[in-house]
Amino acid sequence: MSLKTHGRYDYSPITDRPDFTWPGGKRLAVYLGVNLEHFAFGEGLGAELAPGGPQPDILNHAWRDYGNRVGAWRLIEMLDALGLPATVLANSEMYDHAPELMAAHRTRGDEIAGHGRSNSERQGTLDAAAERALIREATETLARAEGKAPQGWLSPWISESPATPDLLAEAGYGYTLNWCMDDQPVWMRTAHGPLLAVPYPQELNDIPAIVGRKDSAETFARMIVGNFDEMLEQSAHQSLVMGIALHPYIVGQPYRLRALRRALAHIAGHRDRIWITTAGAICESFAAQRPA
Numbered sequence: 001m002s003l004k005t006h007g008r009y010d011y012s013p014i015t016d017r018p019d020f021t022w023p024g025g026k027r028l029a030v031y032l033g034v035n036l037e038h039f040a041f042g043e044g045l046g047a048e049l050a051p052g053g054p055q056p057d058i059l060n061h062a063w064r065d066y067g068n069r070v071g072a073w074r075l076i077e078m079l080d081a082l083g084l085p086a087t088v089l090a091n092s093e094m095y096d097h098a099p100e101l102m103a104a105h106r107t108r109g110d111e112i113a114g115h116g117r118s119n120s121e122r123q124g125t126l127d128a129a130a131e132r133a134l135i136r137e138a139t140e141t142l143a144r145a146e147g148k149a150p151q152g153w154l155s156p157w158i159s160e161s162p163a164t165p166d167l168l169a170e171a172g173y174g175y176t177l178n179w180c181m182d183d184q185p186v187w188m189r190t191a192h193g194p195l196l197a198v199p200y201p202q203e204l205n206d207i208p209a210i211v212g213r214k215d216s217a218e219t220f221a222r223m224i225v226g227n228f229d230e231m232l233e234q235s236a237h238q239s240l241v242m243g244i245a246l247h248p249y250i251v252g253q254p255y256r257l258r259a260l261r262r263a264l265a266h267i268a269g270h271r272d273r274i275w276i277t278t279a280g281a282i283c284e285s286f287a288a289q290r291p292a
Helices: 057-081 099-108 130-148 162-169 205-211 219-233 255-270 277-288
Strands: 026-035 089-090 110-113 185-188 196-199 241-245 275-276
Touching: 026 057, 026 130, 026 219, 026 277, 057 099, 057 255, 099 110, 099 205, 110 130, 110 277, 130 162, 130 196, 130 275, 196 277, 205 219, 205 241, 219 241, 219 255
Parallel strands: 026 089, 026 241, 026 275, 089 110
Antiparallel strands: 185 196
């Protein structure tokens, strides 16, 4: 029997690959993926604090909007205090909804990556023409605002059609964060040349952990510290990538932010041994050393 396969990459055991290092001879690259998202009122998708009722679902819509009005700003203050950069995964609708927030991340020098138009929709349900238009619209909005096209893409809800990697490569993207199958970047095959899959976490991600599994703030913080300590040991033998996925309407809640601060301070305290960076810089470094 032959199982259907995506054909995007081949199997490769992580223990048997060519060696490489990150800048400065570092072995562990760590980046923060900060998701800035906007949601339609009274329709579409959205994470839920509590089971939603009939639309308009005021409770959950307002809970999510807290992230852009309050949580994201507290997160910026914390990142500034700890000296941490971020990769901002931005819905293009954020430029109309919260332009001051996007400007604040621009002032910090954070990387701005594509994250669709809104998290009220899934791109994987669209036909090829509509999906191509979604990618083009989001990309053009970010490019106009930031003065350059985004290098990376994370689909809203990690939703892909069979053609998504091809469409991203066609649109000029260098990397995707949609595929979470490795602790090192992996070259993917597309109809328009190679596309790099930079590891994006679905375990160290506050939506699956806190919204999905109902983990506490302290549990999520302990997960981050435990994952970091273990990967730091593992990276003595080969270079690895550790990402942390954050949503301000979740970790921006004060009690969760306090626990997260302790975890990130632990990581920042090892900055002499690790490369604290962005997903885009990881893509550039890996591509320079391991071209497809």
